[in-house]
Amino acid sequence: MSWLSDDDELDDDFDEYDESSIRSRPNPKGNRPRTKRRPAHEDAQIGRVLGVDRGRYSVLMGEDTPEERTITATRARELRRTPIVTGDRARVVGDTSGDEGTLARMVGIVERTSLLRRSADDTDQVERVIVANADQMLVVVAAADPEPRARLVDRYLVAALDAGIRPLLVVTKTDLADPFEFLKHFDGLDDLRVFTSATDSMPLDEIGAALIGHSTVFVGHSGVGKSTLVNALVPSAGRATGHVNQVTGRGRHTSSSTVSLRYRTPEGSGWVIDTPGVRSFGLGHVEPQNILAAFTELALIAENCPRGCTHLADAPDCALIEAAERGELGDTGRARLDSLQRLLQTFADKAEQTPGR
Ligand SMILES: Nc1nc2c(ncn2[C@@H]2O[C@H](COP(=O)(O)OP(=O)(O)O)[C@@H](O)[C@H]2O)c(=O)[nH]1
Ligand SMILES: [Mg+2]
Structure with missing residues (x-):
């Protein structure tokens, strides 16, 4: 029996790699986010996909209402080839109570306002979908450990602008090295907001203010301090932080999945998306x-x-x-x-x- 004939197995296989969970063919229309319209499920409710773990999605229902709850859902058979990622708005049917042991079903994806993608390298046409509906990207780069790479930051900027996402930049670990020389590289980008951060002085108010009313994806090489920042901004996040295995690029104590977390202050709220580090950010899909x-x-x-x-x-x-x-x-x-x-x-x-x- 071909493994392709077993849908569930296929899904599980694909969902094992959280950030790069879905492989799909390139979008022939280039920049336009793909959408899938499915036959009406009149009773479907819209929820926000927060994250995925081995084919099980956590979906926030009734956002900002007294009935707000996080439920677990699978994707319907007809969506098995549709990338569904953090930030997607899914149409959900079945038991959406979120009660222990219940499992709802996603039957459609609402048209996306943006889609951040990368390919493994520039010649690779297989794309990996990272996040849907984000409108900001916070590029996180360390002043040292790991050494900052301006070219990787350029790649993120290109990917963001290609996807219609506004980039922001934060240089972390300024307690370890002076970022002045590195930041010169970006002097010409007048509309790029730049923050600097150190262990004892994280610019949480400034970054926080920029998050309100937005959906902001945090990207950057492993070990630069993304999850450390996320945990400081969203105290309930509990994102794993720590050292990264130089060989595998992953750390036992390092976050390996992509999740959406709510940033909340009395002044307002926004969404923060923490991603695992990637060593390369291919632009094969960019025009x-x-x-x-x-x-x-x-x-x-x-x-x-x-x-x-x-x-x-x-x-x-x-x-x-x-x-x-x-x-x-x-x-x-x-x-x-x-x-x-x-x-x-x-x-x-x-x-x-x-x-x-
Ligand atoms: N010296 C210093 N270390 C930091 C800073 N921010 C994060 N770290 C450390 O860098 C390591 C990697 O951080 P982590 O948040 O897991 O990085 P991520 O892989 O980008 O999510 C951890 O050991 C953090 O404690 C900083 O501003 N200064
Ligand atoms: Mg992390």
Whole structure:
């Protein structure tokens, strides 16, 4: 018997990897989040998917009403190939009481406002869905341990902007190293809010204020302090924190699943999504032309480029390269142009490998 013939087994197999739980084919429409419409289940109620553990989803029903409760649900057979992730609004039928031992069933997914995806690497067309309906991304990077990598941050920025999600940046562990040099790399991004955090001085009020009214996904390499921040912001979260196994990228004491948690203050509330660390953040699903959009100030200059300009080092009459040669970009701008070109080169190489793309 083929393992494919057993739906439950298939689901379990896929759901074992929480963050990267669902593999699916790339979305042919590029940026548009996919939706699934299913035949009417007139009695369905809408709930918020909080997390998934081995094919069992926790779903918040009656959000912000006196009947608010978290229930457990499976997905209906017809949804078995539909990625369902943290942040999704699911249409739920069956026993939605949430009573001990009950199991409801998700029969549909409400159209998403955003979908954050990554591929394992840039040439990998298999995408992994991370979170649905987020409108902000807090990129978490450590000043040291692990060393900050500007290029990984650039990748997150590109993925966020491609998905229509507003990025924010926090540099943690500033007690271990001065982030000044690293942060220079992002000087040109005027609309990027940057926080710094240290063990004894976490900017909880400032980050908290930015969370209110939003759904914010925390992303970053393992061990940078995402869960530490989440626990400080959401005291009931109880997210595991700790050291990461350098070989597997996972730690016994490190959070390995993606969950939505409620941030609540007297001033308002929001949603925080903690994710496990990823070592790479492939952009195989991103349209190359959207990369430039992540470099706001360079995009303005590039408006003067010839049509179809690649902005790569050998591009004729490229306005970016000319501005750099005239010394108009400054050291920061040059570094960012370098970063932009590295990302664009990735796509140029990819196009060569995939004729007809
Ligand atoms: N020195 C220092 N260590 C921190 C800071 N924030 C987190 N850590 C430590 O870094 C390790 C990894 O943190 P964790 O929150 O699990 O990282 P995550 O994998 O991104 O969720 C833990 O041992 C934390 O105590 C910080 O600001 N300064
Ligand atoms: Mg963690």
